[in-house]
Amino acid sequence: MSILNVNEKLYIDNSIVSSELHTYQPYISSKFDYNDEIRIPIQELDAYTLPSESLLYIEGKLTNTEGNYTKRLRFTNNGIAFLFREIRYELNGITIDTLRNVGLASTLKSYLSSNTNESLKLQNAGWFPHRKEEDRILVDDNGKFSVSIPLKLLMGFFEDYRKIIINMKQELVLIRSNNDLDGVFFKDDVTTPSTTVETPKVTFDKIYWKVPHISVDIPQQLALTRILESNKDILIGFRSWELVEYSSLTETTRHTWPVKTTSKLEAPRHVIIAFQENRKGDVKKDMSQFDNVDLTNIRIFLNSERYPYHDLYLNFKENKYSSLYEMFANFRYSYYGTSNEPIFNPEKFKEISPIAYIDCSHQKETLQTGSVVMRIEFETNSAIKKDTSAYCLILHDKLFSYNPLTKIVKQL
CATH class of the missing domain: 2.70.9.10 (Adenovirus Type 2 Hexon, domain 4)
Known part of the structure; x- marks a missing residue:
């Protein structure tokens, strides 16, 4: 010993x-x-x-x-x-x-x-x-x-x-x-x-x-x-961040958003979705905060694979958002492998950052060949307000190599 x-x-x-x-x-x-x-x-x-x-x-x-x-x-x-x-x-x-x-x-x-x-x-x-x-x-x-x-x-x-x-x-x-x-x-x-x-x-x-x-x-x-x-x-390997914006959502309760098509290497591994109601360019509003659009359900599709598999059954007016907060709180463990220590309690989460985090890091072999088409579907209790923007932050793999002798840099 x-x-x-x-x-x-x-x-x-x-x-x-x-x-x-x-x-x-x-x-x-x-x-x-x-x-x-x-x-x-x-x-x-x-x-x-x-x-x-x-x-x-x-x-x-x-x-x-x-x-x-x-x-x-x-x-x-x-x-x-x-x-x-x-x-x-x-x-x-x-x-x-x-x-x-x-x-x-x-x-x-x-x-x-x-x-x-x-x-x-x-x-x-x-x-x-x-x-x-x-x-x-x-x-x-x-x-x-x-x-x-x-x-x-x-x-x-x-x-x-x-x-x-x-x-x-x-x-x-x-x-x-x-x-x-x-x-x-x-x-x-x-x-x-x-x-x-x-x-x-x-x-x-x-x-x-x-x-x-x-x-x-x-x-x-x-x-x-x-x-x-x-x-x-x-080799240089890391997870790159990419923000995709839907600048003005339609004023309905059901939405389908075809976000992007990627290669298999850059397939989304972690997806963060948030909403803002007419904040951009308005000095009287704080751009660092996000708005609750009264979500009832949200999911993403990578080709035909759905994440999360189950419905969320959200209702913010009745404070039924524990499943969304649980997903938010699990990010640190999923992304870094460290303990879950969320920055906000459920009350502050609802007030400042009612965002949806979807973990799609575990993927089937069917997603490892060919291109990956990503779309988001979500529903709300009431129609989305005018001039509401949606943001999707995609965290995906990137791989480069460089040769310190020849100075050649390549993306793999």
Whole structure:
């Protein structure tokens, strides 16, 4: 028994000598206006970088269009992410992972994947899922703010691929949204209501990509050099996130939504569905919250296979949504293999994020050949309201390879 082995040698891992954050700036460090493309390169090919632990550091200022800051303007939960419409990670000029509608997609994903303790740390990234609107203030008295956002909060590659990158040029690409209406909301004061609604204006002063550089001991250095010289491909596998939007649902109680057709490799493994009633582009509404459309049942089909197999029999007016909450609470175990620690209790789930999570990670062999056609069917107690949008966040597998000697990157 190990408790009796008093002469057992101690093992100390000295393979990693140091890990230091290096700061990278965009090509043009002063042009962060609406619709601008912001490219941040890593040109150092001899460095061992760890993108999974990298951060997006942003400094800026929140004002109205007249250049003044008032406390009636508040960032939404995860509001900084809503200020970008697209984010990409490129390896030697080839796009490895990309995410459009960054704010909505990352908010949906984080409502399921984060727990209460993790959310405390993520307040430094502008993540306040439990805070009341009155307390959700990220800025000082002059409207200035700074955040450090872990990139694993925004993209599947950074969350899943936890290896160093060897001898390759890397770029992080950000594209600004065309306005700030979804990242900020106007919270009027009940005691002294404003006669006008202020329009927000967010300006960025600094955007940095902070990436860990790993220094290794001599034996590990020799091993990595042999890998480089062997001219072999290195596999990159991860789960990518893709948000599909149905911008305006028909005003009926039964809906069929043909979402997309995919290859067998990129077949949906986890699907998150949510609804919003006329929130987009309205500064008086919080885009980080989702609406209860009085669902009675929801299911997805991958070809002819149905998930979940059983009907849900929901009725939000009578507080009959325990099956939907149970699915929500099981995400962490299904996706990460960790204990179920949902970020919301059932009451907050109904109030802030009444979303449907459907686990379709276990699939029959019939789905492993040919293309996969995905559609969603759902019913509601009453007709969907006008200008209601539906969002479907699909989490699916992606596989690439890169050769650190020839610099060739391929999608498999």
